[in-house]
Amino acid sequence: MAMLIYYALRFPKARMGYAFSNLHVLFKNPRNPNGEFKLRWFRVPIWLTAIIYVLLDLVYSLIFDRMHLNRTAYSVHIGGALAGVLFWYGVRFWRDLNPKLDFA
Numbered sequence: 001m002a003m004l005i006y007y008a009l010r011f012p013k014a015r016m017g018y019a020f021s022n023l024h025v026l027f028k029n030p031r032n033p034n035g036e037f038k039l040r041w042f043r044v045p046i047w048l049t050a051i052i053y054v055l056l057d058l059v060y061s062l063i064f065d066r067m068h069l070n071r072t073a074y075s076v077h078i079g080g081a082l083a084g085v086l087f088w089y090g091v092r093f094w095r096d097l098n099p100k101l102d103f104a
Contacts, residue, residue: 005084
């Protein structure tokens with residue numbers, strides 16, 4: 001989660017791609033009689049992806065962590081998001097102090 005948040009803050013105009021398949025090929029479908037498998041790409045702005053992931057982790061931490069229904073520590077993902085924000089601030093501060101040593 002830290003890398004996703006850092007990437008979203010560092011490159012706010014970037015887009016993230018998701019591949020979706022046509023799962024209906026497992027069943028008889030009149031639109032796809034040969035059963036061809038296709039992937040479709042869906043592109044979303046990276047900032048929207050980061051917001052959705054953080055909101056999902058917040059909701060899941062309120063539901064699953066409190067009720068002990070899942071073994072995934074969603075609250076730790078929120079901590080990773082905060083670490084990504086802190087790292088982004090650190091990189092910005094470093095670049096302001098040392099403009100000749102720009103590494104990213």
